[in-house]
Amino acid sequence: MINYNINKGIGRTVEFRGLKSQYLFIFAGGLLGNLILVMILYMAGTSSYICLFLAVGGASLIVWQTFSMNRKYGEHGLMKIGAKKRHPRYIISRRTVRRLLKFNAKTASV
Numbered sequence: 001m002i003n004y005n006i007n008k009g010i011g012r013t014v015e016f017r018g019l020k021s022q023y024l025f026i027f028a029g030g031l032l033g034n035l036i037l038v039m040i041l042y043m044a045g046t047s048s049y050i051c052l053f054l055a056v057g058g059a060s061l062i063v064w065q066t067f068s069m070n071r072k073y074g075e076h077g078l079m080k081i082g083a084k085k086r087h088p089r090y091i092i093s094r095r096t097v098r099r100l101l102k103f104n105a106k107t108a109s110v
Contacts, residue, residue: 022078034062
């Protein structure tokens with residue numbers, strides 16, 4: 001039986017065969033979802049060849065996409081992309097330049 005190392009030390013991220021941290025959860029969740037979908041389709045009476053094609057195609061797609069995202073974005077890449085989407089690209093100020101430069105007497109008296 002082959003023995004795989006999952007954690008390589010204290011304070012380091014979990015890594016399994018090249019997949020790091022959140023990609024492991026995406027990988028496992030995708031394969032589990034694929035399995036449940038194929039089981040539901042098989043119990044519903046779908047042809048076994050269709051179920052087999054969907055199982056193999058879905059699993060290979062999940063493996064390919066997960067490893068490509070891991071290679072492209074890295075360990076913290078998905079979190080960086082999520083944070084970048086939440087920040088505005090630019091700030092819009094709808095005040096005129098004259099109004100921005102005008103001295104405000106109310107705040108000056110305080």
